Amino acid sequence: MKTSVMISKNIHQRAFDIFKEHNILTSVLKTKESLMDECQKHQALICMLSDTIDESFLKANSHLKAIANYAVGYNNIDLAYCKKLKIPVSNTPDVLTNATAELAFSLLLACSRHLKSALHNAELGQWKAWEPLGFLGRELHGQTLGVIGFGRIGQAFAKLCHQAFNMKVVYTAKTEKDFTWAQRVKHAELMQNSDIISLHCPLNQDTYKLLNKQSFQMMQKQPIVINTARGEVIDQEALVEALQENQIYAAGLDVTTPEPLPREHPLYLAPNVLITPHIGSATESARSAMAEICAKNIIAGLRGQALPQSLY
Numbered sequence: 139m140k141t142s143v144m145i146s147k148n149i150h151q152r153a154f155d156i157f158k159e160h161n162i163l164t165s166v167l168k169t170k171e172s173l174m175d176e177c178q179k180h181q182a183l184i185c186m187l188s189d190t191i192d193e194s195f196l197k198a199n200s201h202l203k204a205i206a207n208y209a210v211g212y213n214n215i216d217l218a219y220c221k222k223l224k225i226p227v228s229n230t231p232d233v234l235t236n237a238t239a240e241l242a243f244s245l246l247l248a249c250s251r252h253l254k255s256a257l258h259n260a261e262l263g264q265w266k267a268w269e270p271l272g273f274l275g276r277e278l279h280g281q282t283l284g285v286i287g288f289g290r291i292g293q294a295f296a297k298l299c300h301q302a303f304n305m306k307v308v309y310t311a312k313t314e315k316d317f318t319w320a321q322r323v324k325h326a327e328l329m330q331n332s333d334i335i336s337l338h339c340p341l342n343q344d345t346y347k348l349l350n351k352q353s354f355q356m357m358q359k360q361p362i363v364i365n366t367a368r369g370e371v372i373d374q375e376a377l378v379e380a381l382q383e384n385q386i387y388a389a390g391l392d393v394t395t396p397e398p399l400p401r402e403h404p405l406y407l408a409p410n411v412l413i414t415p416h417i418g419s420a421t422e423s424a425r426s427a428m429a430e431i432c433a434k435n436i437i438a439g440l441r442g443q444a445l446p447q448s449l450y
């Protein structure tokens with residue numbers, strides 16, 4: 139029997155080219171098929187962040203020789219159970235760091251200058267004259283940036299802000315880092331002193347609703363909040379309230395709870411909330427490199443070798 143890999147959505151061509159070179163068959167899940175059922179016919183899986191790889195899925199697919207997540211975040215996978223079943227798992231670190239940091243930067247710039255409303259104004263024919271008092275925004279130069287989760291993406295984003303706008307950078311992380319240009323502070327201090335708060339931590343038990351009602355109440359500078367991490371890191375009901383009470387200036391969200399966010403959700407109506415459909419890593423080069431990493435990890439797993447980007 140020829141080896142074959144299940145891929146839960148059509149991904150960048152790079153992966154298919156690599157599998158072809160190695161004489162490995164691939165099958166992309168069709169819309170009406172069940173991933174749990176289809177996986178049983180294949181030896182390995184490339185899954186998306188939107189696939190829930192939990193205990194019941196794994197029990198039904200304990201034969202898998204490797205699982206490659208087409209994402210760096212892996213909160214969709216029960217890693218402990220994979221470990222128990224000895225199924226190796228990989229993710230796609232590093233190659234999407236710049237893409238995601240740049241998207242966070244885009245959201246920040248758009249939030250600071252009311253781009254959503256300004257674009258609508260021009261497009262809808264409401265631009266009648268140059269307005270001395272229209273669309274007054276905030277300048278970013280010299281502001282204090284608070285980064286929650288100072289890992290690969292958090293650092294890359296902070297560097298952009300520090301270099302472009304001479305921002306002061308403070309952060310929270312699990313462990314101390316050694317940077318001259320960024321200072322580790324306590325959660326409360328970050329909430330109180332930041333003009334901008336950007337989330338870059340993984341979603342896990344410690345970070346679930348990390349930004350909640352109390353956090354919003356601690357904010358003193360009416361910050362711009364950027365989330366390119368995971369929707370569940372913010373208590374979204376508390377965010378809606380914080381916007382109503384003007385505790386924050388604007389929010390730029392690439393991730394929400396749930397995804398997709400239903401069309402009628404109040405967050406879409408707020409002029410100072412910008413929502414993008416989870417496109418952090420959506421650049422040609424990042425997605426190609428992610429496909430390459432997934433293919434290489436799957437091939438290693440099929441050969442019984444250690445995965446280069448192994449998660450445990």
Ligand code: NAP
Pocket residue numbers: 210211212231232234238286287288289290291292310311312313314338339340341344345366367368392393416417418419420
């Ligand atoms: P990473 O390098 O592992 O960085 C994560 C950072 O979060 C680490 O510095 C970690 O601290 C810190 N952290 C963990 N728990 C924390 C807590 N309770 N409070 C504060 N900080 C905490 O990961 P990455 O590559 O930067 O990716 C970060 C996340 O971004 C991913 O997990 C994913 O969910 C999200 N993401 C989203 C997109 C998108 O399309 N929007 C794209 C890529 C990634 P230590 O260093 O001390 O361990």
Ligand code: GLV
Pocket residue numbers: 187208209210211212234418419
């Ligand atoms: C995207 O959200 C990722 O985790 O790669």
Ligand code: GLV
Pocket residue numbers: none
């Ligand atoms: C604006 O366009 C200016 O010239 O100040």
